[in-house]
Amino acid sequence: MRKPCCDKQDTNKGAWSKEEDQKLIDYIRKHGEGCWRSLPQAAGLLRCGKSCRLRWINYLRPDLKRGNFGEDEEDLIIKLHALLGNRWSLIAGRLPGRTDNEVKNYWNSHLRRKLINMGIDPNNHRLNQNLLRSRNPPNPANATSSGLKIQAKQQPTKPRVDSEQTSDAGSCLEDDQCALPDLNLDLTMSIPSSSIAHVQGNPKDNESNFLRPQKIAPSSNLLLSQ
DNA sequence: AAACGGCGCAACCGCAAATCT
């Protein structure tokens, strides 16, 4: 087993109780987000700051959508994944009310399989070469129930290095063969309105959160509009 | 009814970037 991230022995782990949730909600309502390190003690929680942050962002935030993903959301995730690779926070940023964790889980449990079934390699969004050899070339219309357009002309896939764990889909941007011609996404970062609406704490904290430079993938500074 | 396996989701961990001192 991995060693715990927090060596404090008196911190709770695992599932959150309703009482813990309520404490966290109450505290953030009063003081706003931020300063996760000191939050647990201030809120009377026996959790590490990371755990509190994750619980709030992925589960307790009032602006979360929850529920099933719509077809349009699926489309968007697939397209964005083709562009950005496994940059889940960036992808989730384009889906109001969705979290990176949610998007990541949905990708891993549904969309990956869906693409595989369609004969598309979920790592690079190219038609699977094995499938191409073993059966007729899939009708692009079939492979695009989600709206994903695959160009008929396919290049031989580049040999992939085994150690390449993460998706190389983002590299598609530099690769004509897997470009998505109909894709036109505005990837500019915007301040989530919900954060303004719900965080009523120390304005200094808010300012530091909002002005904090975002980690933006090199490819995402492209200004595209959908 | 019990056992088993697959799936989905919440939560944890390590790491890197950002910020602070």
Place this chain on the structure above:
DNA sequence: TAGATTTGCGGTTGCGCCGTT
């Protein structure tokens, strides 16, 4: 400027639910 601290991200794990045998 360097080291320490904090924050955020992506990968992974563990558990509960549900369908099947």
